[in-house]
Amino acid sequence: xxxxxxxxxxxxxxxxxxxxxxxxxxxxxxxxxxxxxxxxxxxxxxxxxxxxxxxxxxxxxxxxxxxxxxxxxxxxxxxxxxxxxxxxxxxxxxxxxxxxxxxxxxxxxxxxxxxxxxxxxxxxxxxxxxxxxxxxxxxxxxxxxxxxxxxxxxxxxxxxxxxxxxxxxxxxxxxxxxxxxxxxxxxxxxxxxxxxxxxxxxxxxxxxxxxxxxxxxxxxxxxxxxxxxxxxxxxxxxxxxxxxxxxxxxxxxxxxxxxxxxxxxxxxxxxxxxxxxxxxxxxxxxxxxxxxxxxxxxxxxxxxxxxxxxxxxxxxxxxxxxxxxxxxxxxxxxxxxxxxxxxxxxxxxxxxxxxxxxxxxxxxxxxxxxxxxxxxxxxxxxxxxxxxxxxxxxxxxxxxxxxxxxxxxxxxxxxxxxxxxxxxxxxxxxxx
Ligand SMILES: Cc1cc2nc3c(=O)[nH]c(=O)nc-3n(C[C@H](O)[C@H](O)[C@H](O)COP(=O)(O)OP(=O)(O)OC[C@H]3O[C@@H](n4cnc5c(N)ncnc54)[C@H](O)[C@@H]3O)c2cc1C
Numbered sequence: 001x002x003x004x005x006x007x008x009x010x011x012x013x014x015x016x017x018x019x020x021x022x023x024x025x026x027x028x029x030x031x032x033x034x035x036x037x038x039x040x041x042x043x044x045x046x047x048x049x050x051x052x053x054x055x056x057x058x059x060x061x062x063x064x065x066x067x068x069x070x071x072x073x074x075x076x077x078x079x080x081x082x083x084x085x086x087x088x089x090x091x092x093x094x095x096x097x098x099x100x101x102x103x104x105x106x107x108x109x110x111x112x113x114x115x116x117x118x119x120x121x122x123x124x125x126x127x128x129x130x131x132x133x134x135x136x137x138x139x140x141x142x143x144x145x146x147x148x149x150x151x152x153x154x155x156x157x158x159x160x161x162x163x164x165x166x167x168x169x170x171x172x173x174x175x176x177x178x179x180x181x182x183x184x185x186x187x188x189x190x191x192x193x194x195x196x197x198x199x200x201x202x203x204x205x206x207x208x209x210x211x212x213x214x215x216x217x218x219x220x221x222x223x224x225x226x227x228x229x230x231x232x233x234x235x236x237x238x239x240x241x242x243x244x245x246x247x248x249x250x251x252x253x254x255x256x257x258x259x260x261x262x263x264x265x266x267x268x269x270x271x272x273x274x275x276x277x278x279x280x281x282x283x284x285x286x287x288x289x290x291x292x293x294x295x296x297x298x299x300x301x302x303x304x305x306x307x308x309x310x311x312x313x314x315x316x317x318x319x320x321x322x323x324x325x326x327x328x329x330x331x332x333x334x335x336x337x338x339x340x341x342x343x344x345x346x347x348x349x350x351x352x353x354x355x356x357x358x359x360x361x362x363x364x365x366x367x368x369x370x371x372x373x374x375x376x377x378x379x380x381x382x383x384x385x386x387x388x389x390x391x392x393x394x395x396x397x398x399x400x401x402x403x404x405x406x407x408x409x410x411x412x413x414x415x416x417x418x419x420x421x422x423x424x425x426x427x428x429x430x431x432x
Contacts, residue, residue, distance in 0.1 A: 001429060004029060004211055004224040006198045006239065009086020010414035011398030012230030013178035014116075018422035019228075020182070020189035027222065028182070028190060029213050031197035031235070032083035035179065037169025038064045049295060057296045057365070064168070066090060070234070072321065073332035078253050079292070079369045080232055084194055087232065087369060087411075088177040092166045092273045094409035095122045095154040100316060101404025105379045112416035120176065124150030124275075129162055131271045133263060133309065133355060134287045138276050140354040141285075146278045146347070151286065153272065164269035164289060178415075201227055201243040201394055208394035226425060230398040230418060233371030237323035237400065240375070245389070250376050251321025251331055252405035253368025257341055258290035258310040259348040260300055260364055261357035266309045274312065283344050283407045285351070288312035293364030300364060309357045310364065311348035315340055316407030319373045333366070370410040376403035385424040397421040 001024050005016045008030040020026045057077055060067045066083035067090065081087035097113050127135060127150070141148045159174035166175055182190050195215055202210045202221060210223035229236040237247035268289040277286040288310045293300045300308070321331030333341075349361050375396045381387045386395060397418035399410055406413070 001025070001226070002027070002224040003226045003228060004222060005228045005230055006211065007031075007086055007230040007232060007235060007398065008084050008178065008182070008192065009081065009230065009232060009398065010088050010178050010411045011418035012086065012228070013181035014415040014418040015228050015230055015397040015422040016190055017182050017185060018419055019425065020185050022426045024189070026190045027224070028192045029196040029198050029211065029222070030084055030192060030194045031231070032066060032081070032086075032194060034194055035066060035083045035085050035089040035169065035177070037171050057292060059296070070327070070329050072329045075333055075366055076253070076255070076331060077365065077367045078234070078329060078371060079367055080234060080371060084192070085177040085179040089169065089179070090167050091177065091411060093153045093155045093175045094151050094274055095120070095412050096152055096409050098406035098408040098410050098413045100406050100408070101402070105377055105382060105403060107377060107382050109413070109416040109420065112419045113412060116412060116415050116419065120154055121156070122152045122154050123157065125153055125155070125157060125160070125272050129157070129160070129271060130275045131266065131268060133266045133268065133357070134271060134275050136355045137287055137351055141278060141351045144350060144354060146351070148276045148278045151274050151277050155272065160272060162271045164271060164273060166273055167291060198231065198239055199242055200239060203391055207392045226393045226395060226429070228395045228397050228421070228425070230396075232398055233374050233400045234323050234327065234329060236396055236398055237374035238325060238327045241323065241325035247323065247374040247400070248376055249322040250319045250373040250403070251323055251329065251371065252317050252319040252373045253321065253331065254370035254405055254407055254410070255315040255317040255333065255337060255341070255366060255368050256312060257315070257345070257366050258288055258293055258312045258364035259345055259352070260290070260293065260303070260362045261309040261311075261349070261352045261359060262303050262307050263309050263357045264307050267306050268309055269305055280344065280347070282340055283313050283315040285344065285348055286312045286314070290364045292367060297365040299362040309352060311352055313341060313344040313348060314407050315344065316405040317368065319403070319405055323374055370399065370406065372399035372402040372410065373405070375400040377401045378403075384428075385421045395421055395425055
Protein backbone atom coordinates (compact mmCIF):
# COMPACT_ATOMS: atom_id res chain seq x y z
CA UNK A 1 0.00 0.00 0.00
CA UNK A 2 1.39 3.38 -1.01
CA UNK A 3 1.18 6.53 1.15
CA UNK A 4 2.09 10.08 0.23
CA UNK A 5 3.23 12.15 3.20
CA UNK A 6 3.35 15.88 2.44
CA UNK A 7 6.09 17.59 4.49
CA UNK A 8 9.09 16.26 6.44
CA UNK A 9 8.74 18.30 9.65
CA UNK A 10 7.79 17.02 13.10
CA UNK A 11 4.44 15.56 11.99
CA UNK A 12 5.42 14.30 8.53
CA UNK A 13 8.61 12.59 9.65
CA UNK A 14 6.81 10.79 12.48
CA UNK A 15 3.91 9.66 10.29
CA UNK A 16 6.29 8.53 7.52
CA UNK A 17 8.33 6.40 9.88
CA UNK A 18 5.33 4.78 11.52
CA UNK A 19 3.69 3.95 8.18
CA UNK A 20 6.93 2.67 6.61
CA UNK A 21 7.71 0.40 9.55
CA UNK A 22 4.21 -1.05 9.22
CA UNK A 23 4.41 -2.13 5.61
CA UNK A 24 3.50 1.05 3.71
CA UNK A 25 5.57 2.25 0.82
CA UNK A 26 5.99 5.94 1.75
CA UNK A 27 6.83 8.87 -0.49
CA UNK A 28 7.60 12.12 1.36
CA UNK A 29 6.96 15.16 -0.83
CA UNK A 30 8.82 18.11 0.66
CA UNK A 31 8.50 21.62 -0.78
CA UNK A 32 11.82 22.82 0.64
CA UNK A 33 15.38 22.05 -0.31
CA UNK A 34 17.79 19.90 1.73
CA UNK A 35 18.66 21.79 4.90
CA UNK A 36 21.94 23.71 5.12
CA UNK A 37 23.14 25.83 8.04
CA UNK A 38 23.79 29.55 7.88
CA UNK A 39 25.74 29.67 11.13
CA UNK A 40 29.18 29.39 9.50
CA UNK A 41 28.45 32.46 7.35
CA UNK A 42 27.17 34.62 10.18
CA UNK A 43 30.39 36.58 10.82
CA UNK A 44 30.61 38.04 7.30
CA UNK A 45 26.82 38.55 7.21
CA UNK A 46 27.04 40.55 10.45
CA UNK A 47 28.98 43.25 8.62
CA UNK A 48 25.89 43.81 6.42
CA UNK A 49 23.57 44.53 9.36
CA UNK A 50 22.03 47.98 8.95
CA UNK A 51 22.95 48.19 5.24
CA UNK A 52 20.39 48.48 2.43
CA UNK A 53 20.90 44.75 1.74
CA UNK A 54 19.30 43.95 5.08
CA UNK A 55 16.01 45.82 5.12
CA UNK A 56 12.94 44.30 6.73
CA UNK A 57 12.28 40.63 7.51
CA UNK A 58 11.68 39.88 3.82
CA UNK A 59 15.40 40.16 3.15
CA UNK A 60 15.92 36.86 5.02
CA UNK A 61 15.00 35.02 1.83
CA UNK A 62 18.08 36.46 0.12
CA UNK A 63 20.44 34.86 2.63
CA UNK A 64 18.45 31.99 4.02
CA UNK A 65 15.71 30.59 1.77
CA UNK A 66 14.79 27.95 4.37
CA UNK A 67 12.90 30.62 6.35
CA UNK A 68 9.48 31.55 4.95
CA UNK A 69 8.14 34.87 6.21
CA UNK A 70 4.48 35.81 5.91
CA UNK A 71 3.22 39.17 7.13
CA UNK A 72 -0.31 38.57 8.53
CA UNK A 73 -1.10 42.12 9.62
CA UNK A 74 0.68 45.36 10.49
CA UNK A 75 1.65 43.98 13.89
CA UNK A 76 2.38 40.30 13.23
CA UNK A 77 4.66 38.23 10.99
CA UNK A 78 4.88 34.44 10.92
CA UNK A 79 7.95 32.32 10.25
CA UNK A 80 8.14 28.75 9.17
CA UNK A 81 10.83 26.37 8.00
CA UNK A 82 10.41 25.40 4.36
CA UNK A 83 13.18 22.85 4.10
CA UNK A 84 13.86 19.22 4.86
CA UNK A 85 12.97 18.79 8.53
CA UNK A 86 10.52 21.72 8.37
CA UNK A 87 10.48 24.03 11.36
CA UNK A 88 12.37 21.49 13.48
CA UNK A 89 15.50 22.30 11.43
CA UNK A 90 15.33 25.94 12.54
CA UNK A 91 14.14 25.27 16.09
CA UNK A 92 15.86 26.05 19.40
CA UNK A 93 15.73 22.37 20.35
CA UNK A 94 13.33 22.85 23.27
CA UNK A 95 11.28 19.72 23.93
CA UNK A 96 8.27 19.82 26.26
CA UNK A 97 4.76 18.43 26.35
CA UNK A 98 2.28 21.07 25.18
CA UNK A 99 -1.24 19.90 25.90
CA UNK A 100 -3.43 22.96 26.18
CA UNK A 101 -6.99 22.17 25.07
CA UNK A 102 -6.56 18.40 24.79
CA UNK A 103 -8.53 17.51 27.92
CA UNK A 104 -11.54 19.45 26.62
CA UNK A 105 -11.71 17.21 23.53
CA UNK A 106 -10.91 14.02 25.46
CA UNK A 107 -7.52 13.37 23.84
CA UNK A 108 -4.80 11.95 26.07
CA UNK A 109 -1.48 11.87 24.22
CA UNK A 110 0.53 10.65 27.25
CA UNK A 111 1.31 7.23 25.69
CA UNK A 112 2.65 8.87 22.53
CA UNK A 113 4.60 11.51 24.51
CA UNK A 114 6.18 8.79 26.64
CA UNK A 115 7.03 6.61 23.68
CA UNK A 116 8.65 9.45 21.72
CA UNK A 117 10.50 10.78 24.77
CA UNK A 118 11.98 7.32 25.37
CA UNK A 119 13.59 7.32 21.92
CA UNK A 120 15.30 10.68 22.51
CA UNK A 121 17.79 12.17 24.93
CA UNK A 122 16.06 15.14 26.51
CA UNK A 123 17.88 17.16 29.14
CA UNK A 124 18.47 20.77 30.11
CA UNK A 125 21.66 22.65 29.28
CA UNK A 126 23.73 22.45 32.49
CA UNK A 127 23.86 25.70 34.45
CA UNK A 128 27.62 26.02 34.01
CA UNK A 129 27.05 26.48 30.26
CA UNK A 130 24.71 29.46 30.84
CA UNK A 131 26.13 32.97 30.63
CA UNK A 132 26.58 34.64 34.06
CA UNK A 133 23.67 37.02 33.35
CA UNK A 134 21.35 34.11 32.52
CA UNK A 135 22.28 32.52 35.85
CA UNK A 136 21.66 35.81 37.68
CA UNK A 137 18.29 36.31 36.00
CA UNK A 138 17.31 32.76 37.00
CA UNK A 139 18.20 33.46 40.63
CA UNK A 140 16.53 36.88 40.66
CA UNK A 141 13.40 35.41 39.11
CA UNK A 142 13.21 33.03 42.09
CA UNK A 143 13.69 35.91 44.56
CA UNK A 144 10.84 37.75 42.84
CA UNK A 145 8.53 34.77 43.43
CA UNK A 146 8.61 33.20 39.96
CA UNK A 147 9.33 29.52 39.41
CA UNK A 148 11.91 29.28 36.62
CA UNK A 149 12.92 25.82 35.41
CA UNK A 150 15.82 24.74 33.18
CA UNK A 151 14.37 24.09 29.71
CA UNK A 152 14.38 20.45 28.57
CA UNK A 153 16.36 20.35 25.33
CA UNK A 154 16.86 17.74 22.72
CA UNK A 155 20.51 18.44 22.27
CA UNK A 156 23.68 16.46 22.62
CA UNK A 157 25.04 18.71 25.34
CA UNK A 158 28.59 17.41 24.82
CA UNK A 159 28.60 18.55 21.19
CA UNK A 160 27.00 21.96 21.89
CA UNK A 161 29.54 24.77 21.59
CA UNK A 162 27.06 27.42 22.80
CA UNK A 163 27.21 29.49 19.60
CA UNK A 164 23.63 30.72 20.18
CA UNK A 165 22.62 30.19 16.55
CA UNK A 166 20.42 27.07 16.91
CA UNK A 167 17.79 28.64 14.67
CA UNK A 168 20.26 29.00 11.80
CA UNK A 169 21.26 25.37 11.96
CA UNK A 170 23.63 23.45 14.16
CA UNK A 171 27.13 23.05 12.71
CA UNK A 172 28.28 20.49 15.30
CA UNK A 173 25.28 18.17 15.03
CA UNK A 174 24.35 18.79 18.68
CA UNK A 175 20.75 19.71 17.88
CA UNK A 176 18.13 17.16 16.90
CA UNK A 177 15.71 17.71 14.06
CA UNK A 178 13.06 15.54 12.44
CA UNK A 179 15.30 14.36 9.60
CA UNK A 180 16.73 11.92 12.12
CA UNK A 181 13.34 10.23 12.45
CA UNK A 182 13.35 8.73 8.95
CA UNK A 183 16.99 8.95 7.80
CA UNK A 184 17.60 5.24 8.50
CA UNK A 185 14.58 4.30 6.36
CA UNK A 186 15.54 6.15 3.18
CA UNK A 187 15.55 3.60 0.38
CA UNK A 188 14.06 1.06 2.81
CA UNK A 189 10.38 1.96 2.65
CA UNK A 190 10.72 5.75 2.57
CA UNK A 191 11.45 7.78 -0.53
CA UNK A 192 12.06 11.51 -0.11
CA UNK A 193 11.61 14.13 -2.83
CA UNK A 194 12.74 17.64 -1.94
CA UNK A 195 11.79 20.68 -4.03
CA UNK A 196 8.37 19.01 -4.46
CA UNK A 197 5.59 21.44 -3.60
CA UNK A 198 2.16 19.84 -3.36
CA UNK A 199 -0.51 22.06 -4.86
CA UNK A 200 -3.70 20.10 -4.29
CA UNK A 201 -5.15 16.71 -3.50
CA UNK A 202 -6.76 14.71 -6.30
CA UNK A 203 -10.02 12.88 -5.59
CA UNK A 204 -11.86 10.08 -7.39
CA UNK A 205 -15.30 8.92 -6.19
CA UNK A 206 -14.85 11.24 -3.19
CA UNK A 207 -11.67 9.44 -2.11
CA UNK A 208 -8.17 10.93 -2.12
CA UNK A 209 -6.13 9.12 -4.75
CA UNK A 210 -3.10 11.34 -5.15
CA UNK A 211 -1.73 14.86 -5.35
CA UNK A 212 -0.58 17.38 -7.92
CA UNK A 213 2.96 18.37 -7.17
CA UNK A 214 5.13 21.04 -8.77
CA UNK A 215 8.86 20.70 -9.30
CA UNK A 216 9.83 24.20 -10.36
CA UNK A 217 7.71 24.91 -13.43
CA UNK A 218 6.52 21.35 -14.15
CA UNK A 219 3.50 19.77 -12.49
CA UNK A 220 3.19 16.03 -11.95
CA UNK A 221 0.42 13.84 -10.60
CA UNK A 222 1.49 11.31 -7.99
CA UNK A 223 -0.97 8.55 -7.09
CA UNK A 224 -1.28 6.73 -3.79
CA UNK A 225 -3.72 4.77 -1.64
CA UNK A 226 -3.67 7.42 1.05
CA UNK A 227 -2.55 11.04 1.31
CA UNK A 228 -1.29 12.41 4.63
CA UNK A 229 -0.96 16.19 4.88
CA UNK A 230 1.81 17.25 7.27
CA UNK A 231 2.64 20.60 5.70
CA UNK A 232 2.18 22.51 8.98
CA UNK A 233 -0.64 24.79 10.16
CA UNK A 234 -0.39 27.07 7.13
CA UNK A 235 0.85 24.64 4.43
CA UNK A 236 -1.81 22.02 5.18
CA UNK A 237 -4.60 24.62 5.22
CA UNK A 238 -3.35 26.08 1.94
CA UNK A 239 -3.43 22.66 0.22
CA UNK A 240 -6.91 21.93 1.63
CA UNK A 241 -8.26 25.24 0.33
CA UNK A 242 -6.70 24.64 -3.09
CA UNK A 243 -8.44 21.23 -3.04
CA UNK A 244 -11.86 22.90 -2.51
CA UNK A 245 -12.05 21.90 1.15
CA UNK A 246 -12.54 24.31 4.04
CA UNK A 247 -10.00 24.37 6.86
CA UNK A 248 -11.07 26.43 9.86
CA UNK A 249 -10.25 30.09 10.43
CA UNK A 250 -8.71 29.01 13.72
CA UNK A 251 -4.99 29.54 13.08
CA UNK A 252 -2.84 30.23 16.14
CA UNK A 253 0.86 31.00 16.08
CA UNK A 254 2.10 31.32 19.71
CA UNK A 255 3.03 35.00 19.53
CA UNK A 256 6.63 35.88 20.44
CA UNK A 257 7.72 39.29 21.70
CA UNK A 258 11.21 39.72 23.14
CA UNK A 259 11.78 42.63 25.48
CA UNK A 260 15.24 44.02 24.82
CA UNK A 261 17.49 45.57 27.47
CA UNK A 262 21.18 46.40 27.64
CA UNK A 263 24.13 45.15 29.67
CA UNK A 264 27.76 45.73 28.67
CA UNK A 265 29.43 42.45 27.75
CA UNK A 266 26.36 40.29 28.42
CA UNK A 267 27.19 38.19 25.33
CA UNK A 268 23.91 36.32 25.33
CA UNK A 269 24.75 34.82 21.95
CA UNK A 270 27.44 32.74 23.62
CA UNK A 271 24.95 30.30 25.09
CA UNK A 272 22.09 28.18 23.78
CA UNK A 273 18.84 30.18 23.60
CA UNK A 274 16.09 29.77 26.19
CA UNK A 275 18.23 28.00 28.80
CA UNK A 276 15.39 28.29 31.33
CA UNK A 277 11.74 29.25 31.28
CA UNK A 278 8.98 30.44 33.58
CA UNK A 279 5.51 29.05 32.89
CA UNK A 280 2.75 31.56 33.54
CA UNK A 281 -0.94 30.95 32.89
CA UNK A 282 -0.94 31.65 29.12
CA UNK A 283 2.68 32.52 28.32
CA UNK A 284 6.25 31.70 29.12
CA UNK A 285 9.20 33.98 29.84
CA UNK A 286 12.66 32.86 28.79
CA UNK A 287 16.10 34.48 28.23
CA UNK A 288 16.53 34.81 24.48
CA UNK A 289 18.59 36.78 22.02
CA UNK A 290 16.03 37.48 19.31
CA UNK A 291 17.99 37.24 16.06
CA UNK A 292 15.04 38.49 14.03
CA UNK A 293 14.73 41.67 16.08
CA UNK A 294 18.50 42.15 16.12
CA UNK A 295 18.67 41.97 12.34
CA UNK A 296 15.42 43.48 11.16
CA UNK A 297 13.76 45.57 13.87
CA UNK A 298 14.77 49.24 13.83
CA UNK A 299 14.33 49.90 17.59
CA UNK A 300 16.97 47.19 18.23
CA UNK A 301 19.54 48.61 15.80
CA UNK A 302 21.66 50.79 18.07
CA UNK A 303 22.85 48.17 20.55
CA UNK A 304 25.67 45.79 19.50
CA UNK A 305 25.14 42.05 19.81
CA UNK A 306 27.49 41.64 22.79
CA UNK A 307 25.49 44.14 24.91
CA UNK A 308 21.94 43.19 23.86
CA UNK A 309 19.86 41.30 26.43
CA UNK A 310 16.50 39.76 25.64
CA UNK A 311 13.66 38.18 27.60
CA UNK A 312 11.22 36.33 25.37
CA UNK A 313 7.48 36.22 25.92
CA UNK A 314 5.79 33.35 24.11
CA UNK A 315 2.05 33.81 24.32
CA UNK A 316 -0.83 31.42 23.66
CA UNK A 317 -2.69 33.75 21.31
CA UNK A 318 -6.31 33.90 20.16
CA UNK A 319 -7.13 31.25 17.53
CA UNK A 320 -8.38 33.65 14.89
CA UNK A 321 -6.17 33.38 11.80
CA UNK A 322 -7.31 32.54 8.29
CA UNK A 323 -5.21 30.88 5.56
CA UNK A 324 -6.13 31.33 1.89
CA UNK A 325 -5.39 29.08 -1.10
CA UNK A 326 -2.55 31.36 -2.23
CA UNK A 327 -0.85 31.01 1.18
CA UNK A 328 -1.67 34.51 2.41
CA UNK A 329 -2.66 34.67 6.05
CA UNK A 330 -4.85 37.16 7.89
CA UNK A 331 -4.41 37.35 11.62
CA UNK A 332 -4.03 40.14 14.11
CA UNK A 333 -3.62 40.44 17.84
CA UNK A 334 -6.78 40.77 19.92
CA UNK A 335 -7.21 43.13 22.86
CA UNK A 336 -6.88 40.16 25.16
CA UNK A 337 -3.55 39.14 23.48
CA UNK A 338 -2.31 42.70 23.92
CA UNK A 339 -3.37 42.78 27.58
CA UNK A 340 -1.48 39.54 28.30
CA UNK A 341 1.59 40.89 26.49
CA UNK A 342 1.54 44.04 28.65
CA UNK A 343 1.44 41.96 31.82
CA UNK A 344 4.25 39.70 30.57
CA UNK A 345 6.37 42.68 29.49
CA UNK A 346 6.14 44.12 32.98
CA UNK A 347 7.39 40.83 34.46
CA UNK A 348 10.19 40.47 31.89
CA UNK A 349 11.43 43.96 32.69
CA UNK A 350 11.14 43.32 36.43
CA UNK A 351 13.44 40.27 36.20
CA UNK A 352 15.95 42.03 33.96
CA UNK A 353 16.09 45.16 36.14
CA UNK A 354 16.56 43.11 39.29
CA UNK A 355 19.54 41.47 37.57
CA UNK A 356 21.23 44.77 36.70
CA UNK A 357 20.07 45.01 33.07
CA UNK A 358 19.61 48.60 31.92
CA UNK A 359 17.13 50.28 29.63
CA UNK A 360 16.00 51.54 27.35
CA UNK A 361 13.73 48.50 27.38
CA UNK A 362 12.40 48.10 23.86
CA UNK A 363 9.90 45.70 22.39
CA UNK A 364 11.23 43.33 19.74
CA UNK A 365 9.43 42.37 16.58
CA UNK A 366 6.15 40.52 17.11
CA UNK A 367 6.17 37.17 15.35
CA UNK A 368 5.01 33.59 15.63
CA UNK A 369 6.32 30.25 14.42
CA UNK A 370 4.20 27.56 16.07
CA UNK A 371 1.46 27.23 13.50
CA UNK A 372 -1.59 25.17 14.34
CA UNK A 373 -5.33 24.94 14.66
CA UNK A 374 -6.50 24.99 11.04
CA UNK A 375 -7.87 21.41 11.13
CA UNK A 376 -8.86 21.38 14.80
CA UNK A 377 -9.82 18.05 16.29
CA UNK A 378 -13.15 17.91 18.09
CA UNK A 379 -14.46 15.41 20.67
CA UNK A 380 -16.21 13.51 17.89
CA UNK A 381 -12.96 13.01 15.96
CA UNK A 382 -10.85 11.42 18.67
CA UNK A 383 -11.87 7.85 18.00
CA UNK A 384 -10.80 8.01 14.35
CA UNK A 385 -8.37 10.99 14.42
CA UNK A 386 -10.01 11.84 11.10
CA UNK A 387 -12.14 15.01 11.14
CA UNK A 388 -15.44 13.99 9.54
CA UNK A 389 -15.31 16.69 6.85
CA UNK A 390 -12.10 15.24 5.38
CA UNK A 391 -12.76 12.86 2.46
CA UNK A 392 -11.86 9.20 2.75
CA UNK A 393 -8.11 8.40 2.51
CA UNK A 394 -7.13 12.00 3.15
CA UNK A 395 -5.51 12.49 6.56
CA UNK A 396 -3.87 15.33 8.46
CA UNK A 397 -0.90 14.59 10.75
CA UNK A 398 0.67 17.78 12.06
CA UNK A 399 0.07 20.70 14.41
CA UNK A 400 -2.96 21.79 12.35
CA UNK A 401 -4.95 19.27 14.43
CA UNK A 402 -4.26 21.08 17.72
CA UNK A 403 -7.33 23.18 18.46
CA UNK A 404 -5.79 25.57 20.98
CA UNK A 405 -2.67 27.72 21.10
CA UNK A 406 0.01 26.63 23.56
CA UNK A 407 2.49 29.37 24.42
CA UNK A 408 4.97 26.49 24.69
CA UNK A 409 7.33 24.60 22.36
CA UNK A 410 5.29 22.36 20.04
CA UNK A 411 7.52 19.85 18.18
CA UNK A 412 6.78 17.04 20.59
CA UNK A 413 3.04 17.65 20.37
CA UNK A 414 3.10 17.69 16.54
CA UNK A 415 4.98 14.36 16.60
CA UNK A 416 2.65 12.81 19.17
CA UNK A 417 -0.44 13.80 17.17
CA UNK A 418 1.10 12.37 13.99
CA UNK A 419 1.98 9.12 15.73
CA UNK A 420 -1.62 8.68 16.89
CA UNK A 421 -2.92 9.48 13.39
CA UNK A 422 -0.50 7.07 11.66
CA UNK A 423 -1.57 4.27 14.00
CA UNK A 424 -5.23 4.94 13.21
CA UNK A 425 -4.45 4.77 9.48
CA UNK A 426 -2.67 1.43 9.95
CA UNK A 427 -5.55 0.09 12.05
CA UNK A 428 -8.24 1.21 9.59
CA UNK A 429 -6.37 0.10 6.47
CA UNK A 430 -5.59 -3.34 7.88
CA UNK A 431 -9.35 -3.93 8.44
CA UNK A 432 -10.29 -3.14 4.82
C1 LIG B 1 12.21 29.68 14.46
C2 LIG B 1 11.43 28.56 15.14
C3 LIG B 1 11.93 27.98 16.31
C4 LIG B 1 11.21 26.95 16.94
N1 LIG B 1 11.75 26.36 18.06
C5 LIG B 1 11.08 25.34 18.63
C6 LIG B 1 11.64 24.64 19.74
O1 LIG B 1 12.73 24.93 20.21
N2 LIG B 1 10.94 23.61 20.27
C7 LIG B 1 9.71 23.23 19.79
O2 LIG B 1 9.13 22.29 20.33
N3 LIG B 1 9.16 23.88 18.77
C8 LIG B 1 9.82 24.90 18.14
N4 LIG B 1 9.28 25.50 17.06
C9 LIG B 1 7.98 25.05 16.57
C10 LIG B 1 8.04 23.67 15.90
O3 LIG B 1 9.20 23.59 15.08
C11 LIG B 1 6.78 23.44 15.07
O4 LIG B 1 5.64 23.70 15.84
C12 LIG B 1 6.70 21.98 14.59
O5 LIG B 1 7.83 21.65 13.80
C13 LIG B 1 5.42 21.80 13.80
O6 LIG B 1 5.42 20.55 13.15
P1 LIG B 1 4.58 20.38 11.82
O7 LIG B 1 4.83 19.01 11.32
O8 LIG B 1 3.18 20.81 12.07
O9 LIG B 1 5.18 21.46 10.79
P2 LIG B 1 6.66 21.68 10.25
O10 LIG B 1 7.66 21.05 11.15
O11 LIG B 1 6.80 23.12 9.96
O12 LIG B 1 6.69 20.87 8.88
C14 LIG B 1 5.93 21.25 7.75
C15 LIG B 1 6.66 20.75 6.52
O13 LIG B 1 5.82 20.84 5.38
C16 LIG B 1 6.56 21.36 4.27
N5 LIG B 1 5.59 21.96 3.35
C17 LIG B 1 4.83 23.07 3.54
N6 LIG B 1 4.02 23.26 2.48
C18 LIG B 1 4.26 22.24 1.62
C19 LIG B 1 3.71 21.86 0.35
N7 LIG B 1 2.75 22.57 -0.26
N8 LIG B 1 4.20 20.75 -0.27
C20 LIG B 1 5.18 20.00 0.31
N9 LIG B 1 5.73 20.31 1.53
C21 LIG B 1 5.25 21.40 2.17
C22 LIG B 1 7.53 22.33 4.93
O14 LIG B 1 8.63 22.62 4.10
C23 LIG B 1 7.91 21.56 6.18
O15 LIG B 1 8.97 20.67 5.93
C24 LIG B 1 9.97 26.52 16.41
C25 LIG B 1 9.47 27.11 15.24
C26 LIG B 1 10.19 28.11 14.59
C27 LIG B 1 9.64 28.72 13.32
